[in-house]
Amino acid sequence: MSAALSDPRPAAPSASQARALLVDRYGSAEAPAGLLLNDTIAGLLSHRSVRAFSDRPLPEGLIETLVAAAQSAPSSSNLQTFSVVAVENPQTKARLAEIAGGQKHVVEAPLVLVWLADLARLEEIGRRAGHPTDALSFLETLFVGIIDAALAAQNALVALESLGLGGVYLGAFRNRPVEVAELLGLPPNVLGVFGLAIGHPDPARPADVKPRLSQRLVLHRERYDASLPQAAVEHYEAALRTFQKGQGLPEVGWTATALNRVRGAEALSGRDRIRDALAALGFGLR
């Protein structure tokens, strides 16, 4: 076994480092106290999406490591309905960047993993066995594929961040799923759910931890609480403006941006037609 025991994480976070992470994540007014912390959890709390990569090459064995982490995530009924395409070819990345609406970090990243909801593998195994696979044509089974792909991808992201690398998901591949399928040679019943651009973070263009909504708005005890306290929403507005200021971004807050993104079909960048695209890709959606 040539496994390299590389890049051990630093020592467990101190209490003050932990507090700083939680203030970054929630703002000082809403940062929870009394959390359980270790290196792995500190790593999760430290996540930031990286869109600026250096040209430092990726380590040998990275792709296989990320796929092993991904496959170690749970899979619904162990159906293993995800696959992944590892793209390093500059021309393919350029085309993916264009499909994603001109996201230049897709080209800059040395590696793009495209996570697939893959119902074709079971279809082919059924064909070889002479066994019906009619349940693959239901919307539920596409959900299974999407969930399997998401759980897998998140494990890969956790793994790569633990190695000091950075990444960002690329949901915009769903703007034009048929073109992604053509580019990557996907058979029917396979959807590119999202991409993950991966590289060494460029130290000259660092990303910060983005604040999230207060746990008061997200965590419910025993039953859903629909009261949505306005004060917590306003604390979040303030925390996100502070983040935006620190990143040199326009201080537009969250509410206006999020509401603009869900205002109507025209805000969905083509994803309002995803049912037609899925039908074209062979999904039954029953």
Place this chain on the structure above:
Amino acid sequence: MSAALSDPRPAAPSASQARALLVDRYGSAEAPAGLLLNDTIAGLLSHRSVRAFSDRPLPEGLIETLVAAAQSAPSSSNLQTFSVVAVENPQTKARLAEIAGGQKHVVEAPLVLVWLADLARLEEIGRRAGHPTDALSFLETLFVGIIDAALAAQNALVALESLGLGGVYLGAFRNRPVEVAELLGLPPNVLGVFGLAIGHPDPARPADVKPRLSQRLVLHRERYDASLPQAAVEHYEAALRTFQKGQGLPEVGWTATALNRVRGAEALSGRDRIRDALAALGFGLR
């Protein structure tokens, strides 16, 4: 800050421990070599679904810790379209177990987290702002909620396993989503995507690492390779039978079980009707 720096992970895995993990995960014929390993990655590779829990109480601060980890996962356009209900009440757990088809570990687990695709929060924020939210009625936006929930839940699972706890996802909540919504008081436009039963693993009933398909069947380079080498499928059959034997389970392999699960609508335990259920829950699915 009262953050407890608890349960530091053991020292980095040795090469022989790493090899053993990979043989468990892939079988000896298909175990990849040359992977990059550290404690976090070793933790990911060690995942096993735990369905047998001891009655040892959960640590203080666990739920807030898991939610902080969950919210630290990426969110599509930062829309934060997931919520989570933490269920500890025995009556509610008993009802959830029944909805899930009588899964007794749902009762045995001291905590069940129900992960929600939550489009209601943005709908309410839009209502308060007098802003349209028509894009919430598209199938794509439900995908966003499902993906946000899955990424978040997987971070929570990684966090709880790093603390020595165990868990198992409960996809069977999708068998009867309207009943889950009624039980938990979910407003329209909120779907219980899956549950996560959590507790201390019962040392008397240990779970093993379940093998997965060879990377040859899951990882594609540059373009999708549909050849699906039969030898790799057969290696997997053998690895899974070895696992089943070790767990005292019937040695049925993978292909027959997986194909039985996708044979047709009758194998979906009610999930063939999920479109009707989603419509009843208020989702537009346009």
